[in-house]
Amino acid sequence: MGTSNINHSNGEDFIIAETRFGKIRGIHHRGINIFKGIPYGASTEGVNRFMPPVDPAGWTGIRDALEYGPSAPQSEPNKASNLASDVRNSAEEAIQTASGPSIFAALSVPGGNPAEESEDCLVLNVWTPAINDGRKRPVMFWLHGGGFRGGSGSNPGWDGTNLALRGDVVVITVNHRLNVMGFADFSEFSEDFKASGQVGMLDIVHALKWVQVNISQFGGDPNTVMIFGQSGGGRKCETLLAMPSAKGLFQRVAIESGIAIKIVDRSFAIRNAENLLNKLGIRQANVHAIRKTPLKQIMAAHFAVNRELGDVDLDTLGFSPSVDGVIIPQHPFHPMASPVSPDIPVMIGSTRTEYTGLTTDARLWQLDEEGLRTRIKELLGDQSDAMIRLYRKHNQGATPSDLFFLIQSDYRYNAATMKVAERRTALGKGPVYLYYFTWESPVQGGQLKSPHNIEWPFAFDNVQLCANLTGGGPEAISLADKVSEAWIAFARTGNPNTPKLPYWPRFNLEDRPTMVIDNVSKVVNDPLCEQRIAMFRALNLE
Structure with missing residues (x-):
């Protein structure tokens, strides 16, 4: 990878890199070379719409890679002019009208307006150490959240600078087709559309193939690639584990609060x-x-x-990946874990109160006993009273709202996360490491507790950049030091152990050791034993 002495408008140097399709110009900032909006596939409009991705056309000269590329189409027409205004307006409305915590406010990041939406969205971003010493570094390939419906790899909260600096790693974020444009299955109507229901996932596979061909030019090791993602990004990771076309393109998987036991039939x-x-x-x-x-x-x-x-x-x-028997032969973890890539180490976990980051209903923070029982009965029917008694037993002094969030979080995420760890371990191949993130954010009076989304700023070492979510204080900085080191260690070796955390044993079906991540982290065997068993029964996951 070559460099140049051309001065950038912000006092940063331009940097030139070679890809298979042509040369690109990025910037050098804080010892990191940054390239944004690199095309890994051609535009998906016209004849390429609903078709598997194809390579972009090559170019002559030097192409600028200075700004994030387009996000995938995801906004409803006539409701918002684009994703950026939709997110901004939603956040402002939540801040102005919510009488309770606002996850919109917590997730806002300075400079956080996403790029425009376009079908020409197959782009990725690279952060890599500027040291040109010939060594090949681990690659941390991030898949954004937003379910399979929305989101973008262009979120500035996922800036890879700190992670690349801390770990001497290469960080990649990626955009790909979503929702109806990525997962509408027209295969029943024409053989030409036999892959249309999976093209959003095939885009990711295509990006991983780009990494195999090009990443050595950026100082990365194509044989040490970790895919990781949160929420929908975690589901994408789990789906990739079930795809034969993705086999061999990555060597570790870290799944943060993302569950895809089953995908669409x-x-x-x-x-x-x-x-x-x-x-x-x-x-x-x-x-x-x-x-x-x-x-x-x-x-x-x-x-x-x-x-x-x-x-x-x-x-x-909805419009999400489906089991077609070919591109995705079976559900990722139903009735058992997919055997496609059994040897790959997996790190997986979730947060204690996921649901505080999944709702904007301020009333849920003000429930009385009757409100709790009504809400949980809607969720669990005849099992609701017994479940409330069980959770009250294990959470003495909890308010009705506290109990509601704990039950909802375990029902939606934590129990299923434990089942994924169990089924992956049952393959008897690659190691599994399970975590449970219990650190509570101090923002908004601490009412969000440990919400959905809380762990990724720590994994990226971006807690100060994401201070609206983490508080950005000394406790958050100290914990980020430990968590990001564990994620880096896992990317490098397939084992998350570092001297900064207690020894983290691989998960087993007898003791079920789990790293409980907090200011003082510790390993606890089966930390939600009774709740887990009850939730497995409620979710028919026994």
Whole structure:
């Protein structure tokens, strides 16, 4: 990788790198070379729409890689002009009107307006140490959250500078197709669309192939690649573990608060595609017409389909990856863990009060006993009273709202996370390391506790950049020092142990050792034993 002495407008030097498709110009900042918006695939519009990704056309000269590239289409037409304004308006509304905690405010990051949306969204970003010593460094390949419906690798909270500096690693974030544009399954209507229901995941595979070919030019080791992601990004990691086409493209997996025990059944995927075509007025025999349909019309129809699905898990019933028997042969962890890549080490975990980061309903922080029982009965039916008694037994002094958030969090994330660790371990191959993140954020009076999203600023060593979520104080900085080191160690060796944390044993089915991450972290065997057993029963995961 070459350098130049050309001065950047901010006093930073331009840096030149060679890729398979042509030369790119990035910047040198704080000892890190940064390249943004690098195309790893061609535009997905027109004839490429709903088709597997293809390489971008090569270019002559030097292409600027100074700004984030476009995010995937995800906004509802006529509701918001683009993703950036949608996020900004939502945050402002939440801050102004919420009488309780605001996760929107907590997730806001300075300079956090995402890039424009476009079908030309197959781009990635690279942060790499500027030292040109010929060594090959571990690659930490980040998959953004937002379910399979939204989000972007261009979020400045995922700036890789601190991680690359701390760990002498290469950090990558990536954009790929989402929602209807990435997962509408038209395979029943034409052989030409046999992969259309999986192209969003195939984009990620294509990006990982780009890494194999190009990353050595950026000081990275193509044979030491860790994929990691939070929420929807974690689900993408789990789905990649079940994809034969992804086998061999990564060597470690870190899954943060993301659960994909099951993905969409093919019958649901076909039903959604039929519904979409009906709303667009396209006959199934004329499915090819969707390539010429204006994007705004497709997105409007997509949101209409989702509204008809109602209050369901759109990651298992909506436009998301589905089991097609070929590209994805089986559900990632149902009825057992996929055997596709059994030897890869896996680190997985979740947070104690995930649900405080998944709602904007201020009333949930003000529940009385009747409100608690009503809410949990909606969730668990006849099992609700017994579950409340169990959680009260293990959380003496907890308020009704506290109990609600704990039960909801275990129901939605923590129990399933433990089941994924169990089923992956049952393969008897690669090691599994389980964590439980219990550190509580001090922001907004501490009411968010340990919300969904809390662990990634620590993994990225970005707690000060993400101070609206973490507080950015000495406690957060100290914990980030330990957590980011563990993630780096795992990327480098497949083992998260560092001198900064207690010894972290691999998970086993007898003791179920779990790293409980807090100001004073410790390993606890089966920390939610009774709750876990009760939740397995409630979720039919026994």
